[in-house]
Every structure is written in C-alpha cells, then in structure tokens.
Amino acid sequence: MTKYIIKRILLIVPVVLAVIFLVFGILYITPGSSLNRMQIYCSDGLDPVLSAVSAEAGFFTRYVRYCYNVFFHLDFGASANRSVSIADQVFMRWQWTLKLAGLSLLVSAVLGIPAGIASATHPGGKADRIISAVATLFSSVPSYCFAVGLALLFALKLGWLPSYGVQQAGGLVLPVVTVSASGISQFIRVVRAAVSETLDKNYITALRAAGLKERAVIGVHALRNALVPITASLGETATKILGGTFVAEKFFAVPGIGFYLIKAISKVEYEIILACAASTAVFLVILNIITDIICLCADPQLRKRITAGGGKRGSGHA
Amino acid sequence: MRSSGSATKKEASARLRFFKNPVSVAALIVFAVILFCCVFAPVVSRYGYAEMRVSERFLKPCSDHIFGCDYAGRDTFARVLYGGRNTLKIAAVATVLAALGGMTLGIISGICGGTTDMLIMRAMEILSAVPSLLLVILAECLMGWGKGNFMYAMALSALPSVVRLIRASVSQVMSKSYIEASRALGVKGLRLVFKHILPNILPSVFVHLTGTFAEQILLCSIMGYVGVGINPPQAEWGLIIFEGYASLRTAPHAVLLPAAVIAVCVLSVNLIGNGLRDAVDGGDRSDG
Amino acid sequence: MTDNILQVKDLTVTFPTATGELYAVRGISYDIRSGETLGIVGESGSGKSVSAFSLMGLLKGGAMVEGEALFDGQNLLQLDQSRLEAIRGKEIAMIFQDPLSSLDPCFTVGNHLTETLLAHRQISKAEAKKQAEEMLNAVGIRNAGRVMNQYPFELSGGMRQRIMIAIALLCQPRLLLADEPTTALDVTVQDQILKLLKRLKDQNGTSMLFITHNFGIVARLCDRVIVMYGGRIVERAMVADIFRNPVHPYTKALLSAIPRMDDDKTRPLPVIAGQPHDPHSPFAGCPFKERCPMADEKCDAMPQETCIEENHTVACWRYLQ
Numbered sequence: 019m020t021k022y023i024i025k026r027i028l029l030i031v032p033v034v035l036a037v038i039f040l041v042f043g044i045l046y047i048t049p050g051s052s053l054n055r056m057q058i059y060c061s062d063g064l065d066p067v068l069s070a071v072s073a074e075a076g077f078f079t080r081y082v083r084y085c086y087n088v089f090f091h092l093d094f095g096a097s098a099n100r101s102v103s104i105a106d107q108v109f110m111r112w113q114w115t116l117k118l119a120g121l122s123l124l125v126s127a128v129l130g131i132p133a134g135i136a137s138a139t140h141p142g143g144k145a146d147r148i149i150s151a152v153a154t155l156f157s158s159v160p161s162y163c164f165a166v167g168l169a170l171l172f173a174l175k176l177g178w179l180p181s182y183g184v185q186q187a188g189g190l191v192l193p194v195v196t197v198s199a200s201g202i203s204q205f206i207r208v209v210r211a212a213v214s215e216t217l218d219k220n221y222i223t224a225l226r227a228a229g230l231k232e233r234a235v236i237g238v239h240a241l242r243n244a245l246v247p248i249t250a251s252l253g254e255t256a257t258k259i260l261g262g263t264f265v266a267e268k269f270f271a272v273p274g275i276g277f278y279l280i281k282a283i284s285k286v287e288y289e290i291i292l293a294c295a296a297s298t299a300v301f302l303v304i305l306n307i308i309t310d311i312i313c314l315c316a317d318p319q320l321r322k323r324i325t326a327g328g329g330k331r332g333s334g335h336a
Numbered sequence: 337m338r339s340s341g342s343a344t345k346k347e348a349s350a351r352l353r354f355f356k357n358p359v360s361v362a363a364l365i366v367f368a369v370i371l372f373c374c375v376f377a378p379v380v381s382r383y384g385y386a387e388m389r390v391s392e393r394f395l396k397p398c399s400d401h402i403f404g405c406d407y408a409g410r411d412t413f414a415r416v417l418y419g420g421r422n423t424l425k426i427a428a429v430a431t432v433l434a435a436l437g438g439m440t441l442g443i444i445s446g447i448c449g450g451t452t453d454m455l456i457m458r459a460m461e462i463l464s465a466v467p468s469l470l471l472v473i474l475a476e477c478l479m480g481w482g483k484g485n486f487m488y489a490m491a492l493s494a495l496p497s498v499v500r501l502i503r504a505s506v507s508q509v510m511s512k513s514y515i516e517a518s519r520a521l522g523v524k525g526l527r528l529v530f531k532h533i534l535p536n537i538l539p540s541v542f543v544h545l546t547g548t549f550a551e552q553i554l555l556c557s558i559m560g561y562v563g564v565g566i567n568p569p570q571a572e573w574g575l576i577i578f579e580g581y582a583s584l585r586t587a588p589h590a591v592l593l594p595a596a597v598i599a600v601c602v603l604s605v606n607l608i609g610n611g612l613r614d615a616v617d618g619g620d621r622s623d624g
Numbered sequence: 625m626t627d628n629i630l631q632v633k634d635l636t637v638t639f640p641t642a643t644g645e646l647y648a649v650r651g652i653s654y655d656i657r658s659g660e661t662l663g664i665v666g667e668s669g670s671g672k673s674v675s676a677f678s679l680m681g682l683l684k685g686g687a688m689v690e691g692e693a694l695f696d697g698q699n700l701l702q703l704d705q706s707r708l709e710a711i712r713g714k715e716i717a718m719i720f721q722d723p724l725s726s727l728d729p730c731f732t733v734g735n736h737l738t739e740t741l742l743a744h745r746q747i748s749k750a751e752a753k754k755q756a757e758e759m760l761n762a763v764g765i766r767n768a769g770r771v772m773n774q775y776p777f778e779l780s781g782g783m784r785q786r787i788m789i790a791i792a793l794l795c796q797p798r799l800l801l802a803d804e805p806t807t808a809l810d811v812t813v814q815d816q817i818l819k820l821l822k823r824l825k826d827q828n829g830t831s832m833l834f835i836t837h838n839f840g841i842v843a844r845l846c847d848r849v850i851v852m853y854g855g856r857i858v859e860r861a862m863v864a865d866i867f868r869n870p871v872h873p874y875t876k877a878l879l880s881a882i883p884r885m886d887d888d889k890t891r892p893l894p895v896i897a898g899q900p901h902d903p904h905s906p907f908a909g910c911p912f913k914e915r916c917p918m919a920d921e922k923c924d925a926m927p928q929e930t931c932i933e934e935n936h937t938v939a940c941w942r943y944l945q
Contacts, residue, residue: 041474044474044477044478045474045477047478048477048478048480049480051477142686154603154606154607154610155603157606158550158599158602158603158605158606159599159602159603160554160557160558160561160574160595160598160599160602161558162557162558162561162574162577162578162595163577163595163596163598163599166577166581166584166591166592166595167592167595169584170584170588170591170592174584174585174588218684219725220720220722220725220726221725221726221727221728221729223677223682223684223720223726224718224720224726224727224788224791225728226680226682226712227680227682227712227713227717227718227720228712228713228717228736228739228740228743228791228792229709229710229711229712229713229714229740229743229744229795230709230713230739230740230743231706231709231743232705232709234739234743239728239730239731242728242730242731243728243729243730246730253465254464257464257465257466257467258467260467261467261468261469261470264467264469264470264562265469265558265561265562268561268562269581276469279470279473280562280563280564283473283563283564284563291473291477295470295473295474298466298467298470299466299470302465302466302467303465306465317730318729318730318775319729319775319777322775322777322778349643353642
C-alpha cells in the first residue's frame with residue numbers, strides 16, 4: 019500500500035516531463051511562435067550555457083534547457099521585453115488562483131455535498147425537486163452572466179462588496195461565489211448520483227432488514243460506499259472549478275494564473291503562455307495523483323487488489 | 337430478440353412521455369423561439385449587428401430598440417440574435433463533430449479492446465484532465481487561429497465524454513447474450529455495430545449530446561468573453577457581455593438582457609436534455 | 625403449540641409506475657404457526673418476494689401496502705420507523721436471494737455482525753465481538769477470527785450466505801424470512817446451506833417463511849406450502865398433500881413440469897403455454913385464466929378458497945361447491 023503510493027508519487031516526475039514536453043512541443047510548432055527563434059533567456063539575462071548556440075539550438079536542446087531551468091532554478095525565463103521574471107509572476111499568480119479555487123472548492127463541497135445527499139435520500143420529494151432545479155439553474159447560467167448579476171447587485175446597487183480589485187477587503191467574495199455556483203451544481207450532480215445508486219443496492223436493504231437505524235444505514239453505510247465514486251470524480255470536479263476560476267479571474271480582475279494566461283494570449287507572449295499552460299498541466303497531474311491516492315484509501319476492494327498484486331508478484335492469479 | 341417493431345413502439349412511448357412533461361415542452365418551445373429568431377435574424381431584426389449610430393449610444397430599451405443599444409450605438413437585440421447565430425452554430429457544429437469523432441473512437445475502442453482501447457482511453461483521460469478553456473487555447477495554438485479551427489478545438493473538449501459513453505455502451509452490449517448469439521450466427525464486425533449496437537445506444541447518446549450542446553454553448557461564449565473565440569466586430573454571446581461589462585454602471589441593460597437570453601437558452605437546452613433523459617429512462621424502467 | 629406467530633390478512637401491494645399501477649400482491653392471507661416452516665412457491669413476478677419485503681417495511685419505489693400483518697398483536701404494516709427498526713433483525717430477520725450483493729463491500733464481516741448486535745443489545749463491543757465469532761462458528765465457518773477481518777468480496781458465495789444467515793440469527797429472532805436464499809448458489813453449496821438452515825431452525829425453534837420457486841426445496845424443508853400466481857394464493861396445503869394431490873391447474877402444471885426419477889425418459893417435459901400474468905392488468909378474476917386449459921367465463925371473477933381436505937384449500941371454480 020505504502021509502496022504503491024510511493025510509486026505513484028515517483029511517477030509524477032516522468033508524467034510532468036511528458037506533459038511539459040507536450041505543451042512545449044505544441045507551442046514550439048505554433049506558426050509564429052517565439053520559442054523556436056528566440057534565444058533562451060533566464061530571468062538574469064541570456065542563458066550562459068546556451069548563449070553561444072541558442073540561435074541555432076534545436077527543439078530538443080531547448081526543451082531540455084527549459085526543463086533544467088524550471089526544475090533546478092525555478093526559472094521560467096523572462097517576458098518578451100525582459101522586464102519581469104515570469105517565475106515571480108507565475109508563483110504570485112498561482113497563490114491567488116489557488117486561494118480562489120481552494121475557497122470555491124470548499125464552499126462548493128460544504129454546500130453541494132449535503133444538498134446532494136438530501137436530494138438522493140428523498141427522491142421525488144420537495145427538497146429533491148428544489149435542489150435539482152438549483153443544480154440545473156447553476157449549471158446553465160454561464161459563470162460570466164452570473165458574475166454580471168452579482169456585480170450589479172452587490173457592488174453597484176448595494177455597494178456591499180467591491181466588484182474589482184481583489185486586494186480590498188471582501189474582494190474575493192464575489193469571485194468565490196461565482197465559481198462556487200457551478201461547483202455546487204457539479205457536486206450536487208455527482209453526490210446525488212452516487213448516493214442514490216448506493217441506496218438502490220441490495221446490501222442497503224439487507225442492513226435495514228438487520229434492524230440498523232436509518233441514520234446508520236444512510237450516514238454510515240450509504241455515504242461510506244458513495245465516497246468511492248465521489249472521490250473518483252473529485253479530479254474532474256476540481257478541474258472544472260479551476261476552469262471556472264480562470265474565467266472569474268478575468269471578470270473580477272483577480273491577478274491569477276488564468277488572467278495572466280489570457281493576457282499573454284492577447285499579447286502573444288509565448289514564454290508566458292508556456293509557463294501558464296505548463297504550470298497548470300503540472301498542477302493537474304499532481305491533483306489527479308492525489309485524488310488517485312484518496313480513491314485508494316476510500317475503496318477497500320481496490321486497496322486489496324493492489325496490495326495482493328504487489329505482494330504476490332507474478333503469481334499468475336490475476 | 338425484440339423485433340424492430342417493438343423498438344419503434346418504445347421510441348413512441350418515450351416521445352409521448354417527453355411531450356407529457358410540461359417543463360420539457362415549455363423548454364422546447366422557448367429554445368425553438370430563440371433558435372428561430374437567431375436563424376432568421378436578418379428578418380426578425382431591422383438592424384445589422386455592426387450598424388453604429390453614435391447618437392444612440394447606451395440607448396435605453398425602447399420600442400425601436402427593444403434591448404437598447406450598446407457603447408457603439410449598435411442595437412443590442414440585433415447583436416444578441418446575430419451573436420446567437422454564431423454561438424449556436426459553432427456549438428452545434430462542435431457537438432456534431434464531437435459526436436462523429438466520439439462514436440468512431442468509442443466504437444473502435446469498444447470493439448477492438450486491448451492495446452487500441454488502452455491507447456484511446458489514455459488519450460481521452462489526458463484530454464479530460466485539462467480544463468476546456470486551456471485545451472481550446474492549446475489546440476488553437478497548434479492548429480492556428482480561425483473560426484474553423486475554433487470549432488475543431490471545441491469539439492476536442494467534448495470528445496472524451498462521448499467516447500467514454502459510446503465505449504461503455506458498446507462493450508456492455510457486446511457482452512450481452514443476443515450479441516453473442518448474432519456472433520455465433522456469423523454476424524460480425526461493423527455490421528454488428530450498425531445493425532445491433534448503434535440502434536441500442538442511440539437514445540442515450542442523443543440525451544448525452546443534448547447536454548454536450550449546452551456545454552458547448554457555454555464554452556463558446558466563455559471563449560468569446562475571454563477574448564480567444566470569435567473576433568469583434570462580429571457578434572458572439574460572450575463577446576457581447578464582455579463589451580457591455582465595461583459600462584455596467586451606466587448601461588446595465590446592455591449586459592443584463594443579453595445575459596438573460598443566454599442563460600434562458602442554455603437552461604432550456606438543459607431542461608430539454610433532462611426531459612429526454614427521463615423519457616428514455618422511464619421506458620427502461622417500465623420494461624425491466 | 626399451534627398458536628400463530630404471524631397472521632397476514634388481505635395483504636395488497638401496489639407500485640405506482642410510469643405506465644400505470646403495478647399490482648404485485650392482490651390480497652393474500654396466511655398464518656405462520658410457531659415453529660413451523662411455511663413455503664411460498666411461485667414463479668418470478670408472482671408476488672412472493674414482495675409480500676415478504678412488505679412485512680419488514682423494506683419495499684422501495686413508493687409501494688402502497690394495504691391489509692394487516694399481526695405479529696405479537698401489533699400490525700407490522702402500521703408500525704412507525706423506530707418500532708420497525710427494533711423488530712427487524714431482532715424479532716424478525718431476513719436472508720436474501722443474492723449473497724454476493726447483500727453485504728456492504730466497504731465493511732468487514734466483523735463490522736456487519738457486531739453492528740447488528742450492538743443495534744439490538746446493550747452489550748460491550750468486546751462482548752459483541754465474542755458473540756459474533758461464536759455465531760460464525762455456529763454457521764460452520766472455521767477460523768472465524770480471520771473471517772471477521774475479511775471483506776465480503778474476499779469470500780465465496782457460500783461463505784457469504786453463511787454470513788448472511790449468521791447476521792440473521794444473531795439475535796435469535798422468532799421468525800426468519802428466507803427469500804430464495806439458495807437460488808444464486810451452486811447446487812452442492814445449496815445443499816449445505818439448506819442443511820444448515822434446517823439445523824439452526826430446529827435448534828432455536830425459529831419459525832420460517834421460505835420463499836422459493838423450487839418444489840424440491842419445499843419438499844425437504846417445509847411443513848406447509850402456499851402456491852402463488854399473479855399476486856394471489858391459488859392453493860395451500862401440507863407439503864405431503866400437495867405432492868400427493870395437487871388440485872389447482874397451475875400447481876398441477878408446475879408439478880408435472882418437474883422431471884422425476886421414475887419418468888418415461890422419452891416423455892417431453894410439459895410447459896405451461898402462454899405468458900405470465902401481466903402485473904399491470906387490473907383484471908380481478910383468476911390470474912391463471914389466460915393459461916388455464918379449463919378456464920371458462922366463471923373465471924372472470926376470483927373464486928373463494930375452498931377446503932377440499934383437512935389443511936388443504938384451493939382457489940378454483942372447479943372445486944367450489
């Protein structure tokens with residue numbers, strides 16, 4: 019079990035390298051890309067190692083050099099006018115993105131999971147219908163439309179919260195609410211499906227027949243089993259929330275990674291696009307591995323299969 | 337094996353259930369109205385999407401301009417209709433592309449199994465692990481910017497879920513005994529797929545695609561909003577919101593009314609999808 | 625000791641579905657006497673399982689249950705949630721058709737057993753664990769200590785059904801409802817499970833309602849038998865009488881469809897022509913009418929049950945004087 023987790027964590031390295039390779043490759047062959055003609059810069063100026071050959075350096079040299087700079091010097095190069103270190107920007111901006119996405123994930127989970135459970139345990143009831151309607155509504159209204167309404171009501175009409183500028187007090191409230199709206203609907207859908215599927219299982223009837231209290235049947239057994247598909251979809255949910263975060267950053271001018279990426283695209287700065295895309299991809303790889311490990315902890319069947327497979331190596335019982 | 341006669345009967349009863357549901361019917365009517373207005377925008381609206389009248393900047397809604405005018409003095413209603421033309425067309429084409437690609441890959445994956453299946457499913461996992469916004473941007477970087485490529489890029493983001501659905505259905509159906517029976521009778525390969533598998537999975541695929549269409553509308557308008565989709569001065573739903581947002585304080589109508597139309601449109605598509613799902617599922621339940 | 629432990633009167637179960645009401649059980653009455661095993665035989669869809677589930681209040685899907693089921697002077701069908709929970713597992717226990725899916729895959733066998741015990745008895749966890757292991761031994765599981773820590777998916781079907789039986793008998797219930805407990809098992813395992821059930825039942829003096837579609841099992845295990853078709857009881861008798869003298873056309877057809885050792889090997893096994901009774905049909909007459917070779921217009925009304933010999937009744941117009 020521990021062995022498997024360590025193996026999974028070590029797997030991050032090749033996967034991250036491959037992901038950067040992919041992103042670097044895509045942006046390298048993009049028509050008009052600066053990655054293939056420019057000299058490779060680190061933030062202190064011209065790269066000392068490559069300065070002599072950089073003009074002719076091929077794809078592979080550039081890729082290796084880029085990875086070397088990123089992993090050993092935490093250096094993503096400098097922007098086109100060489101004025102700012104991209105790395106400083108990337109780290110500063112990820113802090114905002116993580117803050118926004120993390121808070122939104124928390125809010126979505128805290129509101130969406132109980133709502134999904136309530137909906138699944140009273141199918142067809144009043145609560146179920148209201149919750150399902152809210153979920154459909156939240157997933158249908160585009161986040162920017164939702165944000166328009168929020169900004170108009172709370173910032174312009176009521177003046178309670180700033181619509182702009184995240185450094186002010188309460189500046190994160192509207193972005194978090196915006197991102198959470200779609201997050202909540204996502205959680206409701208996933209949890210409702212998982213719990214109602216579990217409640218249909220024979221063992222739930224068997225547990226009831228054994229005289230367990232309904233509270234224990236739902237609170238302990240149904241939820242424990244629903245946890246497996248819920249954690250399995252956690253990666254997808256988090257990815258969706260991250261996507262929503264990017265849009266909310268643009269709308270509320272949060273200096274996050276998504277906003278940085280969008281700005282870089284409009285200014286066609288390939289080094290920045292690369293840094294944003296690669297760091298996002300790396301972040302998602304790590305996120306997926308974390309959810310994999312959580313899944314493993316949640317599902318005893320999977321756990322047993324893995325420990326059995328690892329223990330009896332090549333025993334041919336598979 | 338059930339004859340095709342009973343399949344059409346099942347379809348008919350699903351259709352009946354759909355039309356008995358007042359919410360689905362209302363959603364269908366609302367969407368049909370929006371679609372009609374967008375498709376026939378030049379007839380419905382007296383103004384063009386790029387006609388500017390400086391004197392009418394930020395005009396409030398009135399009988400001439402029922403949605404008012406935007407910062408450039410363009411009729412917002414016309415822009416919403418022409419924008420809907422773009423957004424709905426792109427979303428529809430992307431959905432169809434995703435459906436065709438997804439069906440092909442899903443069927444290949446489900447039938448071939450083994451390494452082919454593994455490779456396709458790994459690729460889909462990678463695609464679905466990237467937020468669609470980033471995926472579309474990267475794909476557009478790779479293929480070059482433009483309306484056509486934009487549609488391909490959007491289709492790419494919807495591909496994994498379609499492939500997964502088709503593959504799951506195909507391999508589930510493949511394991512059912514009547515397929516084994518037809519195999520034993522010498523029916524095989526693509527004939528099997530087109531004759532026995534596709535008719536079985538089409539209803540659920542169609543329900544899924546309705547949801548995909550709604551997602552694609554959202555995605556397309558988000559790309560427009562963010563500034564990497566359709567370029568101005570063309571109209572696009574997200575773009576309209578983006579252009580209006582700067583003047584939210586002075587002319588909220590230029591944002592709120594288009595936002596309401598977009599929200600109602602996506603909501604109606606989702607409700608149609610829900611209605612279809614209930615109709616199709618309901619048929620299965622009473623059968624089983 | 626011939627007092628009744630359970631009296632069911634006019635039990636009706638209806639499910640609302642998208643295509644109209646589904647009449648699963650159409651008014652049945654029966655008693656279970658103390659210490660006896662009553663078998664209910666019928667094909668799938670005859671309402672035999674539904675009637676058992678309804679006694680425990682375990683039906684889903686908005687089922688409408690009417691009638692009366694007296695147990696200890698209280699009507700099971702009217703009990704509130706908490707009273708029902710106190711009876712389930714303690715006074716009346718149930719074992720299910722599919723042991724593969726009837727145990728929670730996320731919990732160990734020990735969890736299942738101790739949780740059931742702790743729900744009904746005021747005992748310590750250690751005591752519960754001890755009793756659970758004893759029970760596992762009693763249902764014939766060796767190395768019970770190890771099995772306690774195993775998950776259901778690590779065990780074979782027969783083992784799982786033994787564990788289901790252990791859970792059911794933990795609190796020494798007075799009535800055991802067994803819903804086709806051997807249908808999903810191999811024939812050899814079936815035999816072991818039946819022997820086990822018979823032994824434990826005799827030891828504890830438990831009454832049992834045994835639902836099955838297999839007349840062979842009825843012959844081995846049951847004292848009396850009820851034959852159900854289309855949500856109604858068509859015949860009831862002592863086990864010996866039903867084999868000696870089946871009366872209802874359905875029972876006759878069912879019994880003649882069983883191959884016998886002394887059969888002419890060339891005789892083709894008879895089949896019952898036609899489709900099973902449509903549970904959606906509101907038809908109030910004899911449900912077997914459409915398939916019955918002797919049906920006539922009288923069968924459009926449901927016949928009363930008539931006694932044809934001691935402890936043997938049938939619901940058929942041909943025997944109604």
